[in-house]
Amino acid sequence: MPAVLNVYALPRYADPRQLAGGTAVVIDVLRATTTIVYALQAGATEIIPCGTVEETAARAGQFPREKIVLGGERGGRPLPGFDLGNSPEEYTADRVAGKTILFTTTNGTQALLHAQPAARILPAAFVNASAVLQRLLDEEQIHILCAGTDGQFSEDDILLAGLLVSRLENSGKQYVLNAQAQTARENWLHAFALPYALGAEPLPAEHLARELRKSRGAQNLLPLGYAADILAAALLDKFACVPEADPATLRIHLPQTENN
Ligand code: MLT
Secondary structure (H helix, E strand, C coil), X not given: CCEEEEEECCHHHCCHHHHECCEEEEECCCCHHHHHHHHHHCCCCEXXXXXXXXXXXXXXXXXXXXXXXXEEEECCEECCCCCECCCHXXXXXXXXXXXXXXXXXXXXXXXXXXXXCECEEEEECHHHXXXXXXXXXXXXXEEEEECCECCECCHHHHHHHHHHHHHHHHCCXXXXXXXXXXXXXXXXXXXXXXXXXXXXXXXXXXXXXXHHCCCHHHHHHHHHCCHHHHHHHCCCCCCCCCCEECCCCXXXXXXXXXXX
C-alpha cells in the first residue's frame, strides 16, 4: 500500500484527528525550527515550547534560574526579561549547553502544539533537511505542518516541505500526496530546477537565501535587521541531527546517540 504524504500550508489546515498515529514534521524555517536545531546542536539539553509568554514565565518558576534559558520572540523582537531572542546563531554553547530552553514564538511553537496528537513529532529546517529525510524513509503516514507567518502561509516553509516531498518521491517508495504536497513539490522544483539541472549540489546557501528572502517571514525579519538569520537558515544540511518532541510533554531533545 502506498504511504501517505500530506503537506499543510498552515497548521489549522491539519485536522488533529488526522495526525493521530502518524509522524508530524513541523517546519518554521524563519525562524523557530531553525533555532531549535541550532540550540540543540549547541548542547541545550531540551527545549520546551510554550504557547504564551505568561505560560513561559509560569514554567520558568518550576526550575532553578541557572538551569534555564528563556528564548523567543513576538513580532520578531526579543521579549523583555528573556535571555535570548529567536536568532539561530544566538544559541551558542556558552549560552545554552546543559540548559533547558523555555521557548515561545509567534507561529513556530503554536505549530508544535498543534502537532501534539501525532505519534512522532520532528521539528525540521533546511539546516537538518537530509537527516530528517533519512528518518522519514521508514514512515508510512507523514504529515508536514508549515507554521506560516501571522496566520498566512510563508514560502520559506513551503519550500522545505517541497524539498522533502520531492526527495521522498525520488527515493522510489510510493506515496499518495494531498494537493498541498503536490503544490509544495512544484514550488520547490520551480525554484531550483535550473541550478539542479546545472549540477549545483549541494545547493549554495546564497541561492537558497535568495528564495527565502522573498517569503512573508523574511519580509517581517529584514526591516528588523535580521538578514543574517536568513543566511543561517539557508545552510542546507549544516547539521545531521533530528530533534524529536515527546508527544506527551512536547519536550524536544536529540536522541541520545546524536547529543554528543
Ligand atoms: C515564529 O515562530 O513566528 C517565527 O519564528 C517568527 C520569527 O522569525 O521570529
